[in-house]
Amino acid sequence: MDKNKDLLENEQFLRIQKLNASDAGKRQSILVDNEDELYGLTSSNNSCASEHEGEGEGEDERPATTSSAPTQNHSAGDVAFIPGKTAEEDTETVTKVVESDDQVFRTHVQTLSSKGKSRYRKGSSNFISFFDDMAFENRPSILDGSVNDPFKTKFVGPTLEKEIRKREKELMAMRKNLHHGKPAPDADAADAPALTTTTTTTTSATSPETVVTIETTILSSNFSGLYVAFWMAIAFGAVKALIDYYYQHNGSFKDSEILKFMTTNLSTVALIDLIMYLSTFFVVGIQYLCKWGVLNWSSTGWAFTSIYELLFVGFYMYLTENILKLHWLSKIFLFLHSLVLLMKMHSFAFYNGYLWGIKQELQFSKSALAKYKDSVNDPDVVDALEKSCEFCSFELNSQSLNDQTQKFPNNINVSNFFMFTMFPTLIYQIEYPRTKEIRWVYVLEKICAIFGTIFLMMIDAQILMHPVAMRALDVRNSEWTGILDRLLKWAGLLVDIVPGFIVMYILDFYLIWDAILNCVAELTRFGDRYFYGDWWNCVSWADFSRIWNIPVHKFLLRHVYHSSMSSFKLNKSQATLMTFFLSSVVHELAMYVIFKRLRFYLFFFQMLQVPLVALTNTKYMKDRTVIGNVIFWLGICMGPSVMCTLYLTF
Numbered sequence: 001m002d003k004n005k006d007l008l009e010n011e012q013f014l015r016i017q018k019l020n021a022s023d024a025g026k027r028q029s030i031l032v033d034n035e036d037e038l039y040g041l042t043s044s045n046n047s048c049a050s051e052h053e054g055e056g057e058g059e060d061e062r063p064a065t066t067s068s069a070p071t072q073n074h075s076a077g078d079v080a081f082i083p084g085k086t087a088e089e090d091t092e093t094v095t096k097v098v099e100s101d102d103q104v105f106r107t108h109v110q111t112l113s114s115k116g117k118s119r120y121r122k123g124s125s126n127f128i129s130f131f132d133d134m135a136f137e138n139r140p141s142i143l144d145g146s147v148n149d150p151f152k153t154k155f156v157g158p159t160l161e162k163e164i165r166k167r168e169k170e171l172m173a174m175r176k177n178l179h180h181g182k183p184a185p186d187a188d189a190a191d192a193p194a195l196t197t198t199t200t201t202t203t204s205a206t207s208p209e210t211v212v213t214i215e216t217t218i219l220s221s222n223f224s225g226l227y228v229a230f231w232m233a234i235a236f237g238a239v240k241a242l243i244d245y246y247y248q249h250n251g252s253f254k255d256s257e258i259l260k261f262m263t264t265n266l267s268t269v270a271l272i273d274l275i276m277y278l279s280t281f282f283v284v285g286i287q288y289l290c291k292w293g294v295l296n297w298s299s300t301g302w303a304f305t306s307i308y309e310l311l312f313v314g315f316y317m318y319l320t321e322n323i324l325k326l327h328w329l330s331k332i333f334l335f336l337h338s339l340v341l342l343m344k345m346h347s348f349a350f351y352n353g354y355l356w357g358i359k360q361e362l363q364f365s366k367s368a369l370a371k372y373k374d375s376v377n378d379p380d381v382v383d384a385l386e387k388s389c390e391f392c393s394f395e396l397n398s399q400s401l402n403d404q405t406q407k408f409p410n411n412i413n414v415s416n417f418f419m420f421t422m423f424p425t426l427i428y429q430i431e432y433p434r435t436k437e438i439r440w441v442y443v444l445e446k447i448c449a450i451f452g453t454i455f456l457m458m459i460d461a462q463i464l465m466h467p468v469a470m471r472a473l474d475v476r477n478s479e480w481t482g483i484l485d486r487l488l489k490w491a492g493l494l495v496d497i498v499p500g501f502i503v504m505y506i507l508d509f510y511l512i513w514d515a516i517l518n519c520v521a522e523l524t525r526f527g528d529r530y531f532y533g534d535w536w537n538c539v540s541w542a543d544f545s546r547i548w549n550i551p552v553h554k555f556l557l558r559h560v561y562h563s564s565m566s567s568f569k570l571n572k573s574q575a576t577l578m579t580f581f582l583s584s585v586v587h588e589l590a591m592y593v594i595f596k597r598l599r600f601y602l603f604f605f606q607m608l609q610v611p612l613v614a615l616t617n618t619k620y621m622k623d624r625t626v627i628g629n630v631i632f633w634l635g636i637c638m639g640p641s642v643m644c645t646l647y648l649t650f
Contacts, residue, residue, distance in 0.1 A: 119391045127394045130354060131429065133562065134554050138433045138527035142534060143514050151224045159222065234456065241459050258462045261329045269330045273337060276316055280341045280421065282308055283349040287412045290356060297356045305349045312345070313338050317593065328594050335593045339586065343555050344421055347428040350559065355396065355408045362392035400430045423526050424517040426555040433527030446519035453511040457504060464500025468493055472648035490649045494641055501641040513549070539628030540616035541609040541635075545580075556583065580610055595647045602643050 119128055140149065249255045286305055289295040295304070316338050320331045365388040373382055400407040406416065411430045420428055475489045513532045521529055533547025546553050556579050564570050564578045584606035591602050615621060621628055 119387070127391055129395055129398060131399070133558055134427065136425075136429070136433050136528040138435065139530055141514055141518055141529040141531055144518065144529065147224075147227060151227065155222070155224050238456055238459050241463055245459075245462070256458075256462055257466055258458050261327055262458065264327055265324075265330055268324065269326070269334065272316070272320070272324070272334060276334065276338055276341060277421070279312065280345050281414065281417065283345045284412070284414060284417045286349065287352050287409075290352075291409050291412050297353045302350070302353055305345075305353075309342055309346060313342055317589075321593070321596075331593050332590065335590060340426070341421075343426040343552075343559075344428070346559060347426060347555065348417060348420060351428045352408070352412060355399070358392050358395045359408070361388060362396065365389045365392065402431055406430050419524070422520070422524050424520045424524070424531065424551070425526070425528070426551045427558060435522075435525045435527050438522055438525060443519060443522050446515050446522065449515040450511065450519065453507055453515055457507045457511070460500055460503045460507065465497060465504065468497040468500070469644075469648055471496075472645055476649050486649070490645055493645050493649065494638075497645060498637060498641045501644065502637050505636065505640055509548075517551075536633075537629065538632050539625045540613060540621075541632070542613040542616065544632065545609065577610060580607060591643075591647060597647060599647060599650065601646045605639060605643060 120126065121128055139145070245256070246253065253259055283305055286295065286301050290297045290301050295301045313335075316334060320326045320334050326334075365385045369382065369385045369389065372385075396408055400411065408430065416430075423432060425432070472490075472493050475486070475493070480486070509532075517531045518529055520526070531550050533550065535544050535548035538544040538547070560579045560582055561575050565572070565575045568574075568578075570578060584603045587606055588598070588600060588603040592598055616628055
């Protein structure tokens with residue numbers, strides 16, 4: 001029985017038990033709590049300190065039989081003692097524990113055995129990895145897979161006319177046969193790929209017993225030619241606008257405010273951006289210290305990382321605004337890039353932090369099995385420890401299937417983190433799908449798309465948006481004549497800026513999520529190009545929030561949504577609200593960087609999506625997808641313009 005008591009009082013055994021209690025069916029979070037504060041334990045800096053990680057947010061309180069006082073740390077099998085007591089008092093306490101050992105032991109075994117419920121798929125022996133919430137695979141972006149590549153490889157010119165003529169001949173032959181009382185020949189649908197038919201039956205007017213098949217044909221065609229015409233119209237429109245501006249400003253572009261914004265302080269912005277990037281390697285240093293046993297991830301490593309992440313964003317916001325006093329365009333670029341780097345740092349640090357906890361559990365379970373397997377009579381204890389070993393081994397080994405040299409913790413190195421920062425993703429993992437080679441023609445195509453789109457955005461901003469923005473500032477700085485008068489002026493500004501903002505919104509999306517990310521992906525041979533979904537077909541804001549920005553959505557899904565459920569015991573609705581709230585706060589910070597005003601307009605519109613999602617999920621709206629898409633596009637066309645003019649005018 002002393003063996004049982006040693007196991008029950010072992011600190012790591014209690015940790016595994018708490019992480020996998022009967023309510024542990026929820027997904028565990030990479031975010032960690034301070035175990036020492038939770039348990040009232042003092043952490044040690046022994047040789048295994050680098051392998052400790054607190055993976056169990058929202059853990060239950062420690063059982064009363066083992067939480068009466070802080071205990072010293074022991075290796076597996078050491079008998080814990082309570083400091084400050086005499087030998088007689090300690091012996092009396094141990095005796096009381098031994099007397100209740102059977103009942104406590106059964107309780108502990110039950111909670112430990114429940115580990116399997118959260119680590120195995122229901123009705124099977126397959127493991128549930130923490131990282132099963134998403135998967136990367138080789139796939140093109142939507143525009144490349146649906147438009148660009150088919151256009152370049154399969155476009156053969158008009159095909160619909162040929163199919164229509166062929167179909168007409170078949171229909172005439174069928175009518176001729178019916179007129180002579182012959183059965184109609186079966187039309188081979190495979191011969192008419194451009195035609196979709198729906199079939200109805202009726203009776204012949206001349207012979208009521210004869211069943212006649214009537215097919216209603218729906219035409220489908222390839223619109224690649226219009227795709228070319230669209231970009232041709234954009235190009236000629238841009239050239240005309242450029243020429244007009246050139247002659248209206250005495251043969252010069254020096255008066256262009258947008259050009260000045262784009263070319264001011266370029267060297268300063270580049271230097272700050274480089275320093276900001278290099279400072280992200282701080283999290284690699286923290287992981288190295290954990291690897292060497294200098295820091296304990298669960299007690300200090302995660303805290304240092306979290307504090308640094310907050311200081312990282314705050315410092316560069318203060319630097320660009322109050323010290324360097326950069327222009328708003330430079331500030332918003334550096335702010336948005338700092339958020340990207342922040343998310344990369346967080347994912348790298350807490351991914352490895354989670355694996356430190358798995359590695360610690362594996363070592364303890366192996367040690368406990370070796371020590372207690374032959375002395376513990378209850379097979380449930382052995383079974384629970386064996387399952388713990390199986391799962392932890394699976395979790396560690398499944399992260400690096402193709403390259404064993406990068407198996408955790410060997411993945412903690414500068415080159416690995418550097419490559420992760422180069423990949424167009426915000427979710428860290430040891431391995432990603434990669435392409436075999438770089439297509440340099442494709443890279444050149446995307447580089448041309450990048451600079452061409454920036455050129456179009458500059459023209460749009462200079463001609464359609466900047467004059468309206470200046471008028472809005474004049475309205476804000478004018479004498480107050482009443483709310484009604486200000487609203488009327490604001491409405492006029494809104495109507496004027498909407499067309500320019502629609503164009504800017506589409507170009508901005510194409511520039512970042514297609515041109516830039518695909519270019520970076522090709523240069524790094526990153527295989528998964530699913531950076532966005534077909535958000536233009538959305539019928540609800542819930543769909544839009546998931547698929548318009550896949551990299552950020554994946555980050556929020558793993559590091560905010562799942563983490564809030566695990567850490568704060570939130571249900572799905574509450575976790576969704578938490579995710580929207582955090583996203584709204586960050587978007588409002590972006591508006592503060594641009595306008596230097598806290599008005600919470602964007603925060604309000606972001607949070608307004610929550611009731612709008614509930615509205616689109618009603619029975620009335622679910623069956624009216626066209627109306628849903630119209631409402632969605634109304635929001636896309638009006639929303640950015642409304643927010644911009646509100647921040648500028650009020």
